[in-house]
Amino acid sequence: MTGEISRQVSKSTFGFVAFIVFVDMMGIGLIVPVMPALLESMTGLSDDQTAGIGGWLLFAYALMQFLFAPVIGGLSDQFGRRPILLVTLFLLGIDYIIMALAPDLWWLFVGRIISGIMGASWAAANSCVADVAGPEDRGRLFGILGGAGAFGFVVGPAIGGVLGEYSVRAPFVAAAVLAIGGSLLGFFVLRETLPENRRRAFSMKRANPLGTITQMAQTPIVLGFLGVIFLLQMAAQATMAVWSYYVRFRFEWSELDIGLGATLYGVLLVGSQAGLTGMMIKKFGAKRTAIVGLLIGLPSYLISAFAIGSWMIILAIVVGTVAGVTFPAMQQMMSERISEDAQGELQGAVASTMSITSIIGPVIMTATFGYFADDEGLFFPGAPFLLAAILGYASLLMLWRVTSRIKD
Numbered sequence: 001m002t003g004e005i006s007r008q009v010s011k012s013t014f015g016f017v018a019f020i021v022f023v024d025m026m027g028i029g030l031i032v033p034v035m036p037a038l039l040e041s042m043t044g045l046s047d048d049q050t051a052g053i054g055g056w057l058l059f060a061y062a063l064m065q066f067l068f069a070p071v072i073g074g075l076s077d078q079f080g081r082r083p084i085l086l087v088t089l090f091l092l093g094i095d096y097i098i099m100a101l102a103p104d105l106w107w108l109f110v111g112r113i114i115s116g117i118m119g120a121s122w123a124a125a126n127s128c129v130a131d132v133a134g135p136e137d138r139g140r141l142f143g144i145l146g147g148a149g150a151f152g153f154v155v156g157p158a159i160g161g162v163l164g165e166y167s168v169r170a171p172f173v174a175a176a177v178l179a180i181g182g183s184l185l186g187f188f189v190l191r192e193t194l195p196e197n198r199r200r201a202f203s204m205k206r207a208n209p210l211g212t213i214t215q216m217a218q219t220p221i222v223l224g225f226l227g228v229i230f231l232l233q234m235a236a237q238a239t240m241a242v243w244s245y246y247v248r249f250r251f252e253w254s255e256l257d258i259g260l261g262a263t264l265y266g267v268l269l270v271g272s273q274a275g276l277t278g279m280m281i282k283k284f285g286a287k288r289t290a291i292v293g294l295l296i297g298l299p300s301y302l303i304s305a306f307a308i309g310s311w312m313i314i315l316a317i318v319v320g321t322v323a324g325v326t327f328p329a330m331q332q333m334m335s336e337r338i339s340e341d342a343q344g345e346l347q348g349a350v351a352s353t354m355s356i357t358s359i360i361g362p363v364i365m366t367a368t369f370g371y372f373a374d375d376e377g378l379f380f381p382g383a384p385f386l387l388a389a390i391l392g393y394a395s396l397l398m399l400w401r402v403t404s405r406i407k408d
Helices: 003-008 011-031 035-043 047-079 081-101 105-119 122-132 135-164 170-189 209-216 220-251 255-297 299-305 310-335 340-372 383-403
Strands: none
Touching: 011 081, 011 122, 011 135, 011 170, 035 047, 035 105, 035 220, 047 081, 047 105, 047 122, 047 220, 047 340, 081 105, 081 122, 081 170, 122 135, 122 310, 122 340, 135 170, 135 255, 135 310, 209 220, 209 340, 220 255, 220 299, 220 310, 220 340, 220 383, 255 299, 255 310, 255 383, 299 310, 299 383, 310 340, 310 383, 340 383
């Protein structure tokens, strides 16, 4: 950490921000293995049908993130990162309690709406990186935050899979304890990273999804990166929305199997984002790191699409995690081109772009899975991953074009 902020904010403060990201992702990871079984118990429907409901739950979550991420980012630019992070984490814990007690499907939807609003704190957490580090260090620190989130997926799904063997609602209780406990601890540990002289007034005109993206459009290279993120995240929805249903349907994975598979992904992603990213950016630069990560990682979608056994799913997980270096490398290149007092707005624009894909992606991917996984017509349950591969390679071409305007 460098400059004025580095003297005011200790490494423990950044470490706790990483902890918040970890808790956020661990809470999400806890419930991944049990969601298919929970929906089946509530509705009595088959896996291909509950996948569609799961897609609409993700739609509700993503729509709220799309609407509120720029608001959260803008509020953190005015009031600081600390109060925003603590309040949203606490309310996220309340949301998990609601979902743990949900008597029917509609209560789950209420819970996912609250989760989407509170989960928009991602923008404030990433803004802390711009507060505490110079431009040359941001890619490494973005990678550490990404690794913290990935580590949440190391622990979360494993615990969720074990707890799910006893009760499909137990992981929600565990997630609530983590979020509420983390917010209370943060009240005593977390320090502010944004000084008063670098804050700016909240503007609703700018703090809306279209407003933030319009502001970023004033920097064409940043707008290009947002386009790459859009395509990449659309591809990722095949994994986020379908993967647990796919392996359960195609290879008869249990809740524990799903949890362990997600844990393997998390372990490797931690190594990719928290370790490999910094080394690659230092040696090759952010531009080459972003491109190479995609070149190596994108074939994972094709492997998943045409998998004939569980071993191929494991291979896809291993290959796909290499692409984890791409996002923090792009974040560094974007943050270097945005003013210091607009970093929260930038992260809000990134979050909004990702949320757009989370609004439309799960519906598209789960519908594709449902269409090709039933007994009528062509049987190809891996179709969502083939679609993801097409989107992924399109993002690679766009990334190549955008970065061609950046000098090494």
